[in-house]
Amino acid sequence: MPDTILLVDDNPKLLSGASLTLEMEGFQVVTAVNGYDALQKLEDLVPDLIVSDIMMPGCDGFELLEIVQTRPNLVTVPFIFLTALNDDASIKRGKSLGVDDYLTKPFSSDGLVQAVKSRLERARALQTAHTSRAYIQMLQLLARAIESRDSYTGRHIERVSGMSQALGRALGWSEEKLEQVRLAAIVHDLGKVIIPDAILNKPGRYTPEEYDVMKTHSAAGADLLEPLKDILPVVYLAVRHHHERYDGKGYPDGLAGKAIPEVARLIAIVDAFDAIAYARPYREGMGTSGAAKVLTQEAGSHFDPEMIKTFQTLLASPTFLRQISEG
Numbered sequence: 001m002p003d004t005i006l007l008v009d010d011n012p013k014l015l016s017g018a019s020l021t022l023e024m025e026g027f028q029v030v031t032a033v034n035g036y037d038a039l040q041k042l043e044d045l046v047p048d049l050i051v052s053d054i055m056m057p058g059c060d061g062f063e064l065l066e067i068v069q070t071r072p073n074l075v076t077v078p079f080i081f082l083t084a085l086n087d088d089a090s091i092k093r094g095k096s097l098g099v100d101d102y103l104t105k106p107f108s109s110d111g112l113v114q115a116v117k118s119r120l121e122r123a124r125a126l127q128t129a130h131t132s133r134a135y136i137q138m139l140q141l142l143a144r145a146i147e148s149r150d151s152y153t154g155r156h157i158e159r160v161s162g163m164s165q166a167l168g169r170a171l172g173w174s175e176e177k178l179e180q181v182r183l184a185a186i187v188h189d190l191g192k193v194i195i196p197d198a199i200l201n202k203p204g205r206y207t208p209e210e211y212d213v214m215k216t217h218s219a220a221g222a223d224l225l226e227p228l229k230d231i232l233p234v235v236y237l238a239v240r241h242h243h244e245r246y247d248g249k250g251y252p253d254g255l256a257g258k259a260i261p262e263v264a265r266l267i268a269i270v271d272a273f274d275a276i277a278y279a280r281p282y283r284e285g286m287g288t289s290g291a292a293k294v295l296t297q298e299a300g301s302h303f304d305p306e307m308i309k310t311f312q313t314l315l316a317s318p319t320f321l322r323q324i325s326e327g
């Protein structure tokens with residue numbers, strides 16, 4: 001779908017010239033001869049960008065911008081002034097009204113195209129950032145919902161999140177990646193929303209059939225996160241693969257060794273450590289040293305042996321142990 005631009009100017013020659021220039025660049029252009037005409041067009045149209053002259057009879061560019069900003073469906077549409085008025089007062093007034101850019105007449109075709117493209121790119125980048133933020137907040141809400149539903153979890157999610165970041169940091173991962181690791185740790189069991197309460201909260205061991213149902217949670221969680229795959233790839237991979245095993249006997253894809261995404265290998269270690277170390281309603285925890293022993297025994301079969309080594313180094317630190325017991 002080409003971007004739609006509303007072009008407003010009372011000079012017919014300029015309007016047709018600029019319109020042609022933008023159409024040749026692949027934009028869809030709707031024209032208006034003054035502010036009133038533009039407002040009429042905006043009744044049925046939400047353009048990707050408005051380019052408007054300032055000095056026009058009747059409703060001028062300033063007035064048009066002010067009215068556009070009162071309309072909820074138009075308030076985020078970027079707005080460029082196209083004007084011969086490059087005096088300070090006009091620029092100041094435009095800025096105070098929140099105009100995004102100025103293009104001073106006479107302008108070249110290249111200048112117009114450049115201004116339009118860069119403003120659209122900026123608007124798109126902002127849109128992506130807003131969408132990502134909204135998704136992240138939604139994810140955190142979902143994580144809280146899971147936490148309150150699953151009676152065992154208690155502080156499990158907080159501890160797993162703290163330990164995952166500590167282990168990632170010890171492995172030399174970037175801060176940007178660690179932020180995704182934090183989120184991944186919070187939502188890694190997101191897919192449990194589809195597991196019936198009777199299975200999720202069952203005290204004691206699962207039957208093979210119940211275990212099969214339980215195992216669907218990692219792929220189900222990944223399906224829920226599909227729209228986020230490109231925005232938060234680390235989170236997506238952690239959710240899908242946190243039950244893979246280093247020997248290839250895990251699920252859902254039976255990946256082995258380094259073919260398992262590293263964030264999933266990390267979450268697997270920390271998640272298992274926490275589950276073994278701390279008590280659940282139906283069984284005692286083995287404590288941190290007991291859990292550390294189990295993990296060492298399973299290095300190379302269940303867990304990545306190199307990551308286990310780094311994790312053991314962390315566990316030898318009294319500060320780390322104090323942090324997780326407080327976590």
Ligand SMILES: [Fe+2]
Binds near residue numbers: 188189243
């Ligand atoms: Fe899980």
